[in-house]
Amino acid sequence: MSRQYRFGDVQRRSRGKHKEYSINAITPKLERDANGNLIPYRTPRFKLNLVEVYNLLRPYVLVRMMEQVKAVVPLALYLLLFQVLILRQLEAHYLIITGGLFAVIVGLMFFMEGLKSGLMPFGTVIGRTLPRNSSLPVVLLITLLLGIGVTFAEPAIGALKAVGKNVSVEQAPYLYTLLNAWSDILVLVVGASVGLAAVLGTLRFLYGWSLKPMIYMALVPVLGLTLLAAIDPQLQEIIGLAWDCGAVTTGPVTVPLVLSLGIGIAAAAGKGESGLSGFGIVTLASLFPITGVLLLAFYISFTQSPAEIIEAARMASAAASNMEPAWYQSSPGEEIVLGIRAILPLVIFLYLVLRFVLHEPLKNPGEIIYGIVLAMIGMCIFNLGLTYGLSKLGGDVGNLVPAAFTPVPGVEISPIYIYSIGVGLALLFAWAMGFGATLAEPALNALGETTELLTNGVFKKKTLLLAVSFGVAFGIAAGVAKLIYAFPLVWLIVPGYLLAIVLTYFSSEEFVNIAWDSAGVTTGPITVPLVLAMGLGIGNAMSAIEGFGILCLASIGPIVSVMITGLWARYKAEAGAKRISTSASQKNEAQVLI
Amino acid sequence: MNDNITYLTDVAMITCVVKRGMSDIILQAARDVGAITGAVSFYARGYGARERLGLLGITVEAEKEIISLLVSLEQKDTVFEALIRAANLDKPGNGYIYCTPLEKLATFIPQSVINELEGNA
Numbered sequence: 001m002s003r004q005y006r007f008g009d010v011q012r013r014s015r016g017k018h019k020e021y022s023i024n025a026i027t028p029k030l031e032r033d034a035n036g037n038l039i040p041y042r043t044p045r046f047k048l049n050l051v052e053v054y055n056l057l058r059p060y061v062l063v064r065m066m067e068q069v070k071a072v073v074p075l076a077l078y079l080l081l082f083q084v085l086i087l088r089q090l091e092a093h094y095l096i097i098t099g100g101l102f103a104v105i106v107g108l109m110f111f112m113e114g115l116k117s118g119l120m121p122f123g124t125v126i127g128r129t130l131p132r133n134s135s136l137p138v139v140l141l142i143t144l145l146l147g148i149g150v151t152f153a154e155p156a157i158g159a160l161k162a163v164g165k166n167v168s169v170e171q172a173p174y175l176y177t178l179l180n181a182w183s184d185i186l187v188l189v190v191g192a193s194v195g196l197a198a199v200l201g202t203l204r205f206l207y208g209w210s211l212k213p214m215i216y217m218a219l220v221p222v223l224g225l226t227l228l229a230a231i232d233p234q235l236q237e238i239i240g241l242a243w244d245c246g247a248v249t250t251g252p253v254t255v256p257l258v259l260s261l262g263i264g265i266a267a268a269a270g271k272g273e274s275g276l277s278g279f280g281i282v283t284l285a286s287l288f289p290i291t292g293v294l295l296l297a298f299y300i301s302f303t304q305s306p307a308e309i310i311e312a313a314r315m316a317s318a319a320a321s322n323m324e325p326a327w328y329q330s331s332p333g334e335e336i337v338l339g340i341r342a343i344l345p346l347v348i349f350l351y352l353v354l355r356f357v358l359h360e361p362l363k364n365p366g367e368i369i370y371g372i373v374l375a376m377i378g379m380c381i382f383n384l385g386l387t388y389g390l391s392k393l394g395g396d397v398g399n400l401v402p403a404a405f406t407p408v409p410g411v412e413i414s415p416i417y418i419y420s421i422g423v424g425l426a427l428l429f430a431w432a433m434g435f436g437a438t439l440a441e442p443a444l445n446a447l448g449e450t451t452e453l454l455t456n457g458v459f460k461k462k463t464l465l466l467a468v469s470f471g472v473a474f475g476i477a478a479g480v481a482k483l484i485y486a487f488p489l490v491w492l493i494v495p496g497y498l499l500a501i502v503l504t505y506f507s508s509e510e511f512v513n514i515a516w517d518s519a520g521v522t523t524g525p526i527t528v529p530l531v532l533a534m535g536l537g538i539g540n541a542m543s544a545i546e547g548f549g550i551l552c553l554a555s556i557g558p559i560v561s562v563m564i565t566g567l568w569a570r571y572k573a574e575a576g577a578k579r580i581s582t583s584a585s586q587k588n589e590a591q592v593l594i
Numbered sequence: 595m596n597d598n599i600t601y602l603t604d605v606a607m608i609t610c611v612v613k614r615g616m617s618d619i620i621l622q623a624a625r626d627v628g629a630i631t632g633a634v635s636f637y638a639r640g641y642g643a644r645e646r647l648g649l650l651g652i653t654v655e656a657e658k659e660i661i662s663l664l665v666s667l668e669q670k671d672t673v674f675e676a677l678i679r680a681a682n683l684d685k686p687g688n689g690y691i692y693c694t695p696l697e698k699l700a701t702f703i704p705q706s707v708i709n710e711l712e713g714n715a
Contacts, residue, residue: 045648
């Protein structure tokens with residue numbers, strides 16, 4: 001006699017045990033009041049034990065931490081290995097640097113999460129409702145103010161102030177005063193320029209203007225002022241700083257917040273999200289600050305003479321050495337004050353707009369306050385990491401790199417290699433660093449995906465990643481070469497941007513947008529301080545006057561490389577199409593002959 | 595169109611509500627235990643646990659992905675259990691899964707498969 005079993009039953013038996021409960025047992029029992037009406041049920045809070053809380057928190061923290069670890073650790077390891085293997089030196093305070101880098105990781109983790117849960121909700125609500133409720137001038141005014149607010153909140157801006165302390169006042173008085181006495185005004189000018197860029201970029205979405213004429217119009221004053229400054233021996237040193245400011249501004253706070261407002265305005269005007277909306281603001285936001293900073297420098301040069309600045313700096317340093325610095329002027333206190341000062345004005349501004357312009361209530365206030373507090377804590381920790389980790393590491397490496405080919409005080413066996421090999425190694429090092437750091441930039445990945453979508457797959461994400469990375473790599477190498485051979489930055493910038501203008505003229509609108517924006521996304525909060533400090537370190541070791549300019553060359557590199565790749569892709573596509581059509585016509589002829 | 599419409603019976607639907615981005619892990623786990631049909635996924639926002647956890651709620655992602663796949667009744671329990679394990683659904687904040695019996699299913703069936711089914715009958 002045979003028995004029959006369902007296969008499923010057998011499988012069920014052979015697997016792990018399980019228990020079944022009826023969910024009826026835990027659904028709430030509703031109660032009625034005296035009149036027989038149902039009393040509304042109030043959902044109680046969950047009570048979790050410690051293990052459960054740990055299980056909730058672990059993946060939450062781990063995922064966010066790994067994002068930053070992936071960005072920081074490979075770069076730091078590369079710099080470390082380069083020092084040990086090629087330069088055969090290890091800086092003494094690597095313990096401090098390790099601690100500093102850890103602070104960068106933790107700080108950025110806190111900051112990014114705070115940004116997402118504390119500041120972004122404001123951006124989305126304002127972007128969606130403001131353009132519907134207010135007139136265009138009001139919207140544009142708020143956009144302008146927002147541009148200033150986000151610039152102060154940008155983590156990389158702190159790096160500018162940090163490096164300002166190392167500039168020698170005798171050699172470059174105007175550069176020194178811009179980065180010290182005028183540093184807040186400098187950031188304000190940069191912020192106003194970003195705001196103006198946001199306004200123009202928004203108008204561009206609204207009226208569907210082409211980006212090309214805007215680029216030409218923005219470049220004329222920029223290049224003109226640069227040439228004017230290059231003639232004046234006192235103002236020459238400003239050029240590097242001015243151009244680097246453009247690269248510093250477009251970071252993780254500015255781009256999403258300003259974009260969400262701009263896209264909201266375009267959507268409210270019924271322009272919807274055409275593929276290209278969102279592009280252009282980043283480009284303008286990286287060009288306008290250059291003009292702004294140069295104008296500020298000219299203004300200072302009209303009002304103050306170099307001798308006055310040197311005198312004032314001497315007085316200030318004498319006064320500072322007499323006085324014990326207050327707690328907010330010495331290291332840990334200063335970073336904390338800076339961190340709070342960066343976030344708080346932006347938050348207050350956003351809240352005021354929400355409350356008094358839009359009359360919108362704040363959704364999930366608890367979560368938003370949590371986010372804001374997190375962002376502030378993150379900014380403070382990041383600032384500490386900036387001082388002790390990134391700036392120090394970059395400075396150390398920068399100081400050591402010239403030891404490869406020239407005698408450097410403090411390095412025993414310098415030059416380590418003969419001149420030509422040493423210079424080659426230094427340039428190769430800079431090139432590889434630019435390539436690797438760019439390839440790992442998460443913002444670039446997002447741009448790559450948009451690009452592939454926009455060009456219907458003609459321009460692959462991988463192609464863009466490679467094109468931008470090559471551009472940045474050659475840019476950084478060129479910047480290091482500029483420091484080594486001490487030739488003026490103008491020689492590289494002006495031809496570079498003239499080439500970019502020519503390429504812009506021949507490229508299609510999509511590639512112009514992608515190429516000019518790709519320059520802005522490559523400079524994140526980790527690469528900016530590292531490259532800035534490295535440049536200044538190399539500058540110091542080579543006893544150059546200033547070490548700025550690497551960042552801006554890292555911006556022009558991808559603009560040119562992406563547009564060349566775009567033109568080449570179009571040329572190949574057209575050539576391919578021609579070949580197909582000619583072979584098709586040949587086939588037709590053959591058929592006719594038969 | 596063919597006069598004969600082929601129905602498949604003994605089908606169950608397994609639906610997984612998980613954190614966004616988990617679909618690859620879920621689908622691989624399903625394939626590993628022989629779930630041969632494809633799956634569809636939707637993006638969604640979740641509500642409930644976030645509000646009830648207070649501040650801890652920020653650890654629960656509101657962005658969810660819903661993956662729904664069709665399996666045979668015989669596979670149902672194996673796949674169900676494999677997915678629970680793969681997505682760590684016994685840990686808090688990871689989502690939930692449910693299983694629904696379906697009456698019938700119709701789609702294109704390759705001739706070779708139909709021949710095989712005829713042979714078995």
